[in-house]
Amino acid sequence: MVLKLYAVSDGPPSLSVRQTLAALQLPHELVSVDYGAGEHLTEGYAQMNPQKEIPVLDDDGFFLSESNAIMQYLCDKYKRDSPLYPTEAKARAIINQRMCFNLASYYANISAYTLAPIFFDYERSSLGLKKVHLVLEVFDTYLARLGARHAAADHLTIADFPLVNSTMTLEAINVDFSKYERVHKWYNDFKRNYPDLWKISEDAMKELKQFSAHPPDLSNLNHPFHPIRH
Numbered sequence: 001m002v003l004k005l006y007a008v009s010d011g012p013p014s015l016s017v018r019q020t021l022a023a024l025q026l027p028h029e030l031v032s033v034d035y036g037a038g039e040h041l042t043e044g045y046a047q048m049n050p051q052k053e054i055p056v057l058d059d060d061g062f063f064l065s066e067s068n069a070i071m072q073y074l075c076d077k078y079k080r081d082s083p084l085y086p087t088e089a090k091a092r093a094i095i096n097q098r099m100c101f102n103l104a105s106y107y108a109n110i111s112a113y114t115l116a117p118i119f120f121d122y123e124r125s126s127l128g129l130k131k132v133h134l135v136l137e138v139f140d141t142y143l144a145r146l147g148a149r150h151a152a153a154d155h156l157t158i159a160d161f162p163l164v165n166s167t168m169t170l171e172a173i174n175v176d177f178s179k180y181e182r183v184h185k186w187y188n189d190f191k192r193n194y195p196d197l198w199k200i201s202e203d204a205m206k207e208l209k210q211f212s213a214h215p216p217d218l219s220n221l222n223h224p225f226h227p228i229r230h
């Protein structure tokens with residue numbers, strides 16, 4: 001059975017998995033999950049992912065959530081020799097570290113500032129912005145210390161995708177991060193060097209810009225914890 005990815009068109013974790021599928025040239029079916037209709041909050045969806053989050057990979061009945069785990073699995077299972085996720089211990093450790101950094105710190109702090117107030121009743125605060133700058137500074141330092149052209153190696157790896165998609169949400173709401181010169185250069189190099197992969201992020205960025213200008217009506221979404229804007 002062909003790989004199936006349950007994804008949402010403007011969700012950074014979904015975009016990163018789609019970029020991995022594209023970079024590995026893996027045939028797959030994309031199943032669009034309607035976030036606004038709360039499709040991911042149903043009991044049926046929870047059978048696939050009890051966290052009720054998007055994306056989920058269905059590999060012939062093997063269901064996997066958490067975008068990082070999905071990207072790693074796709075490389076391990078289908079393209080073990082791909083430079084996108086090398087098997088050599090230290091090379092792989094740097095990639096894993098960057099993906100953990102993105103999940104726990106970079107994306108966590110950036111999305112709380114960029115995405116959450118677009119969709120829900122949250123205010124952007126100066127503390128939120130301060131945290132964005134702190135994680136940008138850390139990422140800039142990682143890039144400086146590695147001295148490579150990509151986030152975790154001298155070539156493209158799966159660590160670049162989640163970091164690009166987090167950074168893309170800054171551009172979507174016009175946060176100027178040009179003073180983080182290495183981040184800025186790495187991000188723009190990605191756009192220039194991988195136009196097909198960037199297109200996946202760019203289409204989502206356009207949607208986010210639209211939503212930022214005209215926040216979506218989620219008043220029918222009975223969300224378990226996010227405050228709905230009325």
Ligand SMILES: N[C@@H](CCC(=O)N[C@@H](CS)C(=O)NCC(=O)O)C(=O)O
Nearest residue numbers: 011012013052053054055066067068
């Ligand atoms: N750590 C998860 C995060 C996935 C995630 O948060 N996805 C969002 C959509 S972009 C979601 O489904 N959120 C659930 C909700 O807001 O109800 C991953 O990397 O896959």
